[in-house]
Amino acid sequence: MIGLFIKDLLNLKSQLRFILLLLGVYGLIAITNDNSAMLGAIIAIMGVMIPTTALSYDEKAKWDKYALSMPLSRTDLILSKYLLGIAFSLVGFILNFLISLWIGFTSYKESLILSMLLLSAGLFFLSFVLPPMFKFGVEKGRIVMMLLIFSPTLFLLILKNMNVKLPSADLIEKFWYILPAFSVLVLFASIALSVKIYSRKEF
Amino acid sequence: MEYALEIKGLTKSYGDFVLDAVDIRLPGGCIMGFIGENGAGKTTTIKLILDLIFKDEGSVSILGYEGDNTYKIVKENIGVVLDECNFPEVLNAKEINMIMKRIYKTWDVNKFLGYLERFNLNVKKQVKEYSRGMKMKLAIAVALSHDSKILILDEATSGLDPLVREEILDVFLEFIQDESHSIFMSSHIISDLEKVCDYITLIHHGKLVFSAPKDDLIEKFVLLKCSESELADLPPNAIYGIKKNSFGVEALVERRVVSDEHVVDRANIEDIMIYHIKEVSA
Structure with missing residues (x-):
């Protein structure tokens, strides 16, 4: 498992440089505009981009079938990708928290809530994106990912058209506390689903 | 074992x-x-x-x-x-x-x-x-x-x-x-x-044709060059594949059925493989 994790990190070396550059640019924008929303979103997406990029590299090298001839189980291969996503999501969480504090337009509590929210969103995204990637491969999985990105907007639009009243600010605030716990639950369900999908995969 | x-x-x-x-x-x-x-x-x-x-x-x-x-x-x-x-x-x-x-x-x-x-x-x-x-x-x-x-x-x-x-x-x-x-x-x-x-x-x-020690295979088979009528005299179950050419036939046969009068060559593994597959697909 650790071996797989290290393999992905080494594999992503050049990508990591690119991500750092991206973070630098958006960081600068955030500082000059006193607004870290965009940066926060980019950081949250990082937790999804990194494991999917690692997956696409594996696919290109047909690494999986080779790895399975080593003392590694199918579950190990799945877990290592989630671990990668979770690790970067947590790094993103800390970054987001520090940046929004540093830029100083929010209080300690608000920064924490905002970062938790972005973390939850990232984990949700990860949970929905990885199972289709394991099932259909990275290319087709990306299409599913695109659909997923637009579905919340679509959902809200439909609700608006149906004249459903938006929930009160009070309710939304309560929701913020539940969301992280809920995202962890969804994450576990996603891991279980991916393990199941992958245990039936033939190479 | x-x-x-x-x-x-x-x-x-x-x-x-x-x-x-x-x-x-x-x-x-x-x-x-x-x-x-x-x-x-x-x-x-x-x-x-x-x-x-x-x-x-x-x-x-x-x-x-x-x-x-x-x-x-x-x-x-x-x-x-x-x-x-x-x-x-x-x-x-x-x-x-x-x-x-x-x-x-x-x-x-x-x-x-x-x-x-x-x-x-x-x-x-x-x-x-x-x-x-x-x-x-x-x-x-x-x-x-x-x-x-x-x-x-x-x-x-x-x-x-x-x-x-x-x-x-x-x-x-x-x-x-x-x-x-x-x-x-x-x-x-x-x-x-x-x-x-x-x-x-x-x-x-998708089917196993043979799985045997290499030396046994080399020992068992020979390439026989003869006319079609000569080949017809040999027991069919000892013949594993036939190639026809203008001079007659070349066949992979079991060594036990050939005599001193026959012209035979050593069969290598490639010959043995090719003749077996020809026989099976015929």
Whole structure:
């Protein structure tokens, strides 16, 4: 498992440089505009981009079938990708928290809530994106990912058209506390689903 | 008798292809060559052995273990080289060493570095800059640098020049010096197999044609050159394949049925394979 994790990190070396550059640019924008929303979103997406990029590299090298001839189980291969996503999501969480504090337009509590929210969103995204990637491969999985990105907007639009009243600010605030716990639950369900999908995969 | 690899009644069907009840037994300390046309089922068999695809029926036991929870342990003792190098291209040998060290409990850094030096592989060059020969040598170095007792090779020497193949075959022969070691290798380069193998297994259209000691095969068969009428005098069950030409016929027959009057040539493994497949498909 650790071996797989290290393999992905080494594999992503050049990508990591690119991500750092991206973070630098958006960081600068955030500082000059006193607004870290965009940066926060980019950081949250990082937790999804990194494991999917690692997956696409594996696919290109047909690494999986080779790895399975080593003392590694199918579950190990799945877990290592989630671990990668979770690790970067947590790094993103800390970054987001520090940046929004540093830029100083929010209080300690608000920064924490905002970062938790972005973390939850990232984990949700990860949970929905990885199972289709394991099932259909990275290319087709990306299409599913695109659909997923637009579905919340679509959902809200439909609700608006149906004249459903938006929930009160009070309710939304309560929701913020539940969301992280809920995202962890969804994450576990996603891991279980991916393990199941992958245990039936033939190479 | 303890077999390094024992396959019984292995069956797998895809819509238009069936691997049909294949039996293979590879005794410890031996090299078995696994031959057949493209699409005969060699890679399917190897994938089934490695649990990359799921069998419909039959059993596979490697070093006495059948595919259950112990499988992860036995994989420490299996070295695998597939028909291409499956390392991500941006890695170099030094990084691969770092990774493998954490995947195999029995990983031997010195052994690995020794092979890299012997194969003249640059440790800091990315895999994508390697030639095909270098990539295969890297994969072989990995397969040999943990506690491997059996090597499973799928077309590991194809696409390589004779010098590199010779070098690799020498490594295999060294590996087999230890009597607890064995090798199961598929290849299209029959002359390589003839050089190193103790056993030859032929499959055709998903069915096992024969699996026998190489020397027995060489001993059993001859190439007979004669007229069609002369061939008709021989018992049909001793004839394994016929090629007609303007001078008469050339046939693979059992040595026991030929007499001093017949003109015979030694049949090599390639002849034996080709004539068997012709017979089966006729």
